[in-house]
Amino acid sequence: MFKFIENGSVTSVAGIKASGIHAGIKRKRKDLALIVSDEPCNVAGTFTLNKVKAAPLLVSQELISKGGKVRAILVNSGNANACTGDRGLSDALESQKYCSEKLGIDQSEVVISSTGVIGQYMPMHIIKTGINSIVGLLNYTDGIKAAKAIMTTDLVEKSFAVKVQLTTGEVTIGGIAKGSGMIMPNMATMLSFMTTDAEIETNFLKKLLLNSVNNSFNKISVDGDTSTNDMVVLMANGVSKIKVEENTENEELFFEALQAISIELAKMIVVDGEGATKLIEIAITGCNNDDDANTIARSISNSPLVKTAIYGSDANWGRILSAAGKSGVDFDPSLVEIKFDDMVILGKNYEHEFDEEEATAILSKKEIKISINLNAGSGSSTWWTCDFTENYIKINATYRS
Amino acid sequence: MFKFIENGSVTSVAGIKASGIHAGIKRKRKDLALIVSDEPCNVAGTFTLNKVKAAPLLVSQELISKGGKVRAILVNSGNANACTGDRGLSDALESQKYCSEKLGIDQSEVVISSTGVIGQYMPMHIIKTGINSIVGLLNYTDGIKAAKAIMTTDLVEKSFAVKVQLTTGEVTIGGIAKGSGMIMPNMATMLSFMTTDAEIETNFLKKLLLNSVNNSFNKISVDGDTSTNDMVVLMANGVSKIKVEENTENEELFFEALQAISIELAKMIVVDGEGATKLIEIAITGCNNDDDANTIARSISNSPLVKTAIYGSDANWGRILSAAGKSGVDFDPSLVEIKFDDMVILGKNYEHEFDEEEATAILSKKEIKISINLNAGSGSSTWWTCDFTENYIKINATYRS
Numbered sequence: 001m002f003k004f005i006e007n008g009s010v011t012s013v014a015g016i017k018a019s020g021i022h023a024g025i026k027r028k029r030k031d032l033a034l035i036v037s038d039e040p041c042n043v044a045g046t047f048t049l050n051k052v053k054a055a056p057l058l059v060s061q062e063l064i065s066k067g068g069k070v071r072a073i074l075v076n077s078g079n080a081n082a083c084t085g086d087r088g089l090s091d092a093l094e095s096q097k098y099c100s101e102k103l104g105i106d107q108s109e110v111v112i113s114s115t116g117v118i119g120q121y122m123p124m125h126i127i128k129t130g131i132n133s134i135v136g137l138l139n140y141t142d143g144i145k146a147a148k149a150i151m152t153t154d155l156v157e158k159s160f161a162v163k164v165q166l167t168t169g170e171v172t173i174g175g176i177a178k179g180s181g182m183i184m185p186n187m188a189t190m191l192s193f194m195t196t197d198a199e200i201e202t203n204f205l206k207k208l209l210l211n212s213v214n215n216s217f218n219k220i221s222v223d224g225d226t227s228t229n230d231m232v233v234l235m236a237n238g239v240s241k242i243k244v245e246e247n248t249e250n251e252e253l254f255f256e257a258l259q260a261i262s263i264e265l266a267k268m269i270v271v272d273g274e275g276a277t278k279l280i281e282i283a284i285t286g287c288n289n290d291d292d293a294n295t296i297a298r299s300i301s302n303s304p305l306v307k308t309a310i311y312g313s314d315a316n317w318g319r320i321l322s323a324a325g326k327s328g329v330d331f332d333p334s335l336v337e338i339k340f341d342d343m344v345i346l347g348k349n350y351e352h353e354f355d356e357e358e359a360t361a362i363l364s365k366k367e368i369k370i371s372i373n374l375n376a377g378s379g380s381s382t383w384w385t386c387d388f389t390e391n392y393i394k395i396n397a398t399y400r401s
Numbered sequence: 402m403f404k405f406i407e408n409g410s411v412t413s414v415a416g417i418k419a420s421g422i423h424a425g426i427k428r429k430r431k432d433l434a435l436i437v438s439d440e441p442c443n444v445a446g447t448f449t450l451n452k453v454k455a456a457p458l459l460v461s462q463e464l465i466s467k468g469g470k471v472r473a474i475l476v477n478s479g480n481a482n483a484c485t486g487d488r489g490l491s492d493a494l495e496s497q498k499y500c501s502e503k504l505g506i507d508q509s510e511v512v513i514s515s516t517g518v519i520g521q522y523m524p525m526h527i528i529k530t531g532i533n534s535i536v537g538l539l540n541y542t543d544g545i546k547a548a549k550a551i552m553t554t555d556l557v558e559k560s561f562a563v564k565v566q567l568t569t570g571e572v573t574i575g576g577i578a579k580g581s582g583m584i585m586p587n588m589a590t591m592l593s594f595m596t597t598d599a600e601i602e603t604n605f606l607k608k609l610l611l612n613s614v615n616n617s618f619n620k621i622s623v624d625g626d627t628s629t630n631d632m633v634v635l636m637a638n639g640v641s642k643i644k645v646e647e648n649t650e651n652e653e654l655f656f657e658a659l660q661a662i663s664i665e666l667a668k669m670i671v672v673d674g675e676g677a678t679k680l681i682e683i684a685i686t687g688c689n690n691d692d693d694a695n696t697i698a699r700s701i702s703n704s705p706l707v708k709t710a711i712y713g714s715d716a717n718w719g720r721i722l723s724a725a726g727k728s729g730v731d732f733d734p735s736l737v738e739i740k741f742d743d744m745v746i747l748g749k750n751y752e753h754e755f756d757e758e759e760a761t762a763i764l765s766k767k768e769i770k771i772s773i774n775l776n777a778g779s780g781s782s783t784w785w786t787c788d789f790t791e792n793y794i795k796i797n798a799t800y801r802s
Contacts, residue, residue, distance in 0.1 A: 052726030052734045083719055085735055085751045118719025119753055228723050304705070305797055312798030318484055318519025322629050325453030333453045334486055350484045352520055390791040396706055397713030
């Protein structure tokens with residue numbers, strides 16, 4: 001049992017302060033976020049699989065892998081501190097150290113993260129002045145300001161929180177995220193920072209996060225690209241004194257809520273995908289196994305031909321079938337059934353006597369569910385993608401990311 | 402030693418007739434092509450890896466796999482005869498049979514191929530009327546008409562021929578091809594039909610074709626999609642009486658020419674890619690091995706972020722490096738060097754003190770070479786891709802392929 005909280009965020013969780021400010025890395029918009037827990041937190045993270053990893057990502061990945069407690073997450077937008085070599089690494093460590101000193105905590109308690117332009121050195125004086133300011137502005141309600149400060153080409157901030165009724169009491173999970181281009185799953189693929197006041201042992205927290213990310217952030221696609229900086233971090237401060245342990249009913253209840261908030265954040269990233277006008281759910285069923293279903297869902301979600309057809313509200317089921325076919329998964333195309341929402345578009349043996357106007361009407365909506373049943377087994381996978389529009393091209397032809 | 406022939410085509414080869422007509426499958430443009438050899442030919446083919454295979458592709462793939470001789474290639478555009486089930490298969494066989502009867506040859510001597518809309522039955526009366534007409538129009542000069550008749554969203558026909566000086570005399574290779582969306586390599590990925598008057602044993606012809614396709618048609622990318630109908634077929638009629646045999650100097654000379662014509666056809670497909678304004682050569686060197694180089698080249702060639710940046714003439718080397726990084730290949734990013742034409746954009750240790758204006762000037766050209774040296778080994782691979790523009794979206798949002 002869980003319930004989304006109105007205007008929820010990381011600060012909906014007990015003992016979590018945050019803020020977001022304009023430090024000056026970007027010309028106008030907010031560009032520095034800080035999330036701080038009153039109590040030391042167990043922490044779990046997932047990180048980009050890109051071989052090119054940004055300096056702050058390397059620092060945070062190592063820190064989190066050590067299994068120690070953390071207290072803070074410092075994030076800037078406007079500069080990725082990626083491909084910046086030794087100087088980038090020392091800049092990252094300096095930011096971390098400076099922030100820990102201002103907070104009066106240990107350097108190893110500060111997770112750091114950056115997003116923005118690749119290949120430029122961090123303006124360290126701006127970062128430091130920004131840290132000086134933001135530390136004084138931290139409070140128990142400004143999670144949404146942090147959500148705004150981590151945006152790059154995002155048009156809206158992404159922030160949610162859920163109250164979860166466990167068998168032993170109530171806990172809260174809050175989260176913020178940013179997209180919006182360079183989204184293509186495979187481990188963490190964008191930024192998301194989540195907090196909870198549940199008490200969860202570190203290794204188990206990691207397992208919960210990985211499973212949740214695999215069904216949410218790892219199943220979305222905007223353009224098939226994967227960034228150098230992407231990570232998802234979940235901090236558990238235990239302030240509620242309510243435990244979530246493995247193989248208990250609480251595990252199930254907590255995971256369900258964690259997955260729900262992760263999926264909402266992930267879907268919001270897709271909705272806010274660069275140039276996107278539609279959210280498309282790709283639901284694969286009837287595969288030999290879940291892995292095959294996932295491969296097919298990914299192939300369809302990443303197909304420019306499928307994504308442009310949906311942009312044009314064109315009921316081009318041939319492109320969907322063809323995108324499944326090029327995935328490398330073996331299946332019998334003549335058994336495939338395709339539905340748009342509840343309307344059958346393709347039946348077995350390529351039957352497709354559907355009403356074109358009705359199909360166009362469905363595809364003209366803001367949210368569309370495309371179901372593909374391979375009628376071969378019980379494997380399934382659901383992905384979320386967006387349409388591909390002229391605006392994606394415009395944004396990316398000129399933006400120096 | 403080889404030389405391209407002005408206005409060359411499949412009919413530049415001795416003993417090859419062809420034509421291309423408007424049969425009526427499409428509203429206005431030519432839509433039916435026929436290539437016929439006076440003498441029976443050895444034949445080799447490569448076919449799409451898409452699990453969804455069009456009926457004519459299945460028929461031709463089986464026919465060619467049997468190793469027998471062929472005399473003709475019948476191709477229509479406007480209708481792919483894909484996802485058409487049993488009726489599609491019987492339509493394909495009927496076209497093949499009808500064509501063979503009109504030519505007075507065996508049904509097994511006719512290769513058939515289709516491209517166009519998926520999921521619609523072939524208008525058999527139009528095909529038959531078309532065959533009746535085209536058989537009477539065949540001649541030794543109209544290869545370019547055939548090239549025009551296989552076009553779909555292509556803006557220009559693709560047709561070349563080369564004269565090859567072998568140690569034992571001169572032979573000719575001619576070829577036509579069509580693109581232009583749904584191009585993403587992995588075995589054959591578009592249509593191309595080639596002819597030669599050299600005398601080449603079937604298994605060896607297959608080896609030559611496969612190697613040539615791997616360095617040309619399999620190394621181009623327009624949008625990362627792979628079609629249900631794509632194939633490359635090479636017919637050798639032996640009319641020159643000049644043999645090309647394995648492990649001879651002639652092999653080397655012939656292969657060099659076959660690869661050159663294949664690369665020219667492949668590059669022309671990229672240049673004519675849907676909405677493309679620029680041809681981009683992606684040359685990877687210094688990899689641990691050729692496979693890794695190929696994987697990295699593919700990843701960069703297919704990256705929407707790289708392709709949109711080049712459209713915007715934005716010297717965004719970070720996206721190139723990031724696209725290499727997401728390929729799954731292990732490498733040290735700090736050793737990577739990137740050049741645009743002869744200009745160093747990125748040196749080792751992420752050095753990038755280049756002149757932005759000069760870089761923009763290079764990226765504003767119609768043809769750009771991007772070289773990426775990983776400085777790790779001697780593996781290399783060259784791909785060709787195009788930029789990604791608003792016109793790609795426009796064409797594909799409305800075209801029912």
